[in-house]
Amino acid sequence: MSTVLPPSSSSSASGWQPVAFDTGTAYGRKPPSHKAELTEVGAGTPMGELLRRYWHPIGLAADATDTPRQVRVLGEDLILFRDKGGRPGLVHWRCAHRGASLYYGRVEEGGIRCCYHGWMFDVQGHCVDQPCEPENGARTRGRVRQPWYPVEERYGLVWAYLGPAEKKPVLPRYDCLEVLDEGETLEADDNSIGGGGPRIIPCNWLQHYENVADPFHVPVLHGSFSGTQFVALMGQMPEVNFESTETGVMITSIRRLEDGRVFRRVAGPVLPTLRVVPNPRVAAYGRVESIGWVLPIDDHSFRIYTVGRVKQPGDLARVRSRLNGKLWEELSEEEHRRFPGDYEAQVSQGAITAHSEEHLASSDRGIVMLRRLLQRQLDALREGRDPAGVSFDADAPPVRFEAGNFLQGE
Template sequence: MTANAEQLALRYNGYHRVSDAREDPELTHTGPGTPCGEYFRRYWLPVAMTEQIGERPIVVRVLGEELVLFRDLSGRIGLLHKHCSHRRASLEYGIVSERGIRCCYHGWLFDVDGTILEAPGEPENSPIPRKLCHGAYPARELAGLVFAWLGPPALVPEFPTFDTFSLPGVELVPYLIEYPCNWLQVAENPMDPFHSVFLHTRVTRAHFNPAWGAMPVVEWHPFEDRTGIYLTNVRRWEDFIWVRTAEVLLPAIAQPPDIYQNPDREKFFPGVGITKWTVPVDDTHCRIIAYRHFGGELDLDGKGDRSKVGLNKVDFVGQTGVERSYEEGQAMPGDYEAQISQGPITVHADERLATTDKGVAMYRRMLRQAVRDLADGKEPPQHRRGPDGQVPTMAGDVIVRVPPTNRDDIELQRVMGREIGRIVHETMDLERAARRSEIERRVRDWLGTDLRA
């Protein structure tokens, strides 16, 4: 049923607004054989925390596929199809061996690359080990997370090391959170910084610094190579203008700047609070697999707590379904409650996108184009690397003292967002310390000339 314009504006119009609309499968379905699932398989994805791997294999569900993850006795990580190539017993009951994993049913032994090392019930000259490899994916560990390449083996790209993985004095603390809803409604959240004003501040009480409650001036900018979007998110707080730059990289990577940032003094790009991937489990479940960043010049008020970061936990409120009761979630909802309550798979046809949703709409458009391009045979670009081989990123905070004047302050925030966004973008290829001093120098120069005008 579709309500007409008159019915939409009618009071007590529930009857007219009953909807039988369905989700958008092109963007939300990621199982085997789907265009978006195939697209996700063109990027290295985190699949688990290394701490989840014990003496026995674990089942990992990702992109609608069931896999087993284990560490063999020589220390190598294996990520294999769950069902044995022989007669499909699950390798979650397999015996982890010196080299690979042995199926419990008839003892076939599989190496981490899928090589069939032994098929002990078969004759010695059996052609099976020569002719068949078990389904396996390349996997590697980094700072407490396991990443996998689930795409065509001929296309495996170099692992993307972000410029935020090795900042001096900054520690990466891994975490993983299960969401019982579709991946897209979780991944698109960072394109919408306005929810911080309401969900995180005004509607409940401040989850973070009270400055989040100031309405920001936000603009979104696609990267030239269409690998993502960066946004500038600008607020006034007392005598300071606080410019946050952040980005979403395709398919579903985001870096919120310092989540406990306090705009109480000038700062020039101290780093990010989180690097996170939203990974589809199946069409109605996903995981955030991420690093919290601690140390350096982050969280100067000491509000974060690394002991609260890990498997199904993170050190800010309203992020998981296990830490609080339903009633507590109702009393002070967070991202978790807002996002899972959009439904198992949000139905875009029943939304009313408004002015604050420009970034969400831009992200969906870019994603749809990338999914279609791949379906048409055009491989998506990997994230751009800088001269040092790392993927340069945009997320950070620039806070400058600019007391209010007679000048239109919203316009000032808009102009500052554009200029500082441009400076952060143009300095992307500099080494981090040089980039920070260059950002400070250029911002101060610009303020000196522009604000005198």
């Protein structure tokens, strides 16, 4: 607020009153900006290089077939396939010969063959045939290698490592997916469970990943604002304890029931992109039954792969959010507006949110802790150290999480 005084010549004018103007309008606001170091994932960017030091799920195991499949990971366009020998492969989309897309290639026993001149590459990018060259390229094909990435299969997913070969860690195992109760099997899902929308979500990955560290949005967005989207118990504003760990942020939300029992929900983000989130519908109490990985497709989109222990096929898909009793794609535009969920709250921030315009409060403690965790890993990389959460020990025990829905005082 500012006050405008009249010129001195008129200061004594009869009846004059100082005029106050509210200067807190949007006029003159600075151009918005985002935290590029934390959000941008392309090759050569700080976060892009950090994420390339970990394994990432890039598809269901069933996605790797003898039909080439386009995938986009960390801003790179790649082709996933499975050769006739059953080996999965992941290669750069442009043929190393003349640049035709291997999406139009043909998968054979020894690899993938380009449609243009027939050059064939195995799952490690070796050129194994050049039919237009003398002796099928016996003297020349060894000079060419198609850019490729290592892949492995586990838990019904195909995993890729896009980082430096000399720093390739072992693909982790997870305790909650290794120890199954009687009658349980593992199921993998690519529906972006937890994203509250379609498979491909058109905003920066960090906007969703930070949501995992934000327990206070649950009783508002999923309760009082849009109506009960999970169970009524989750609509209660919780007491929250935040704990920083070497590889994540452990968040304990405490809700006290009228009968004296205490409901403890332990969740949180874990490096590199894990969302360790117990079923918000509290279908059962105990250890977390599924975990998901946020896969940055590029700077402006992501998707989520989930693996969990299930009793019946399709159980994971049934965990998908329902708004006003409907799946996201079944809602009208009016219903999306009246019953917004995670998708609307995160995507509406923009392709990459304007961090310069944030005003963080005490309830955002988990967000601050997560950003600091990521910043520490960026610092480690700059200093030549390995980031937290990578292991080069093939005999390392499965990663264990202290996460789940727990009811005390029964």
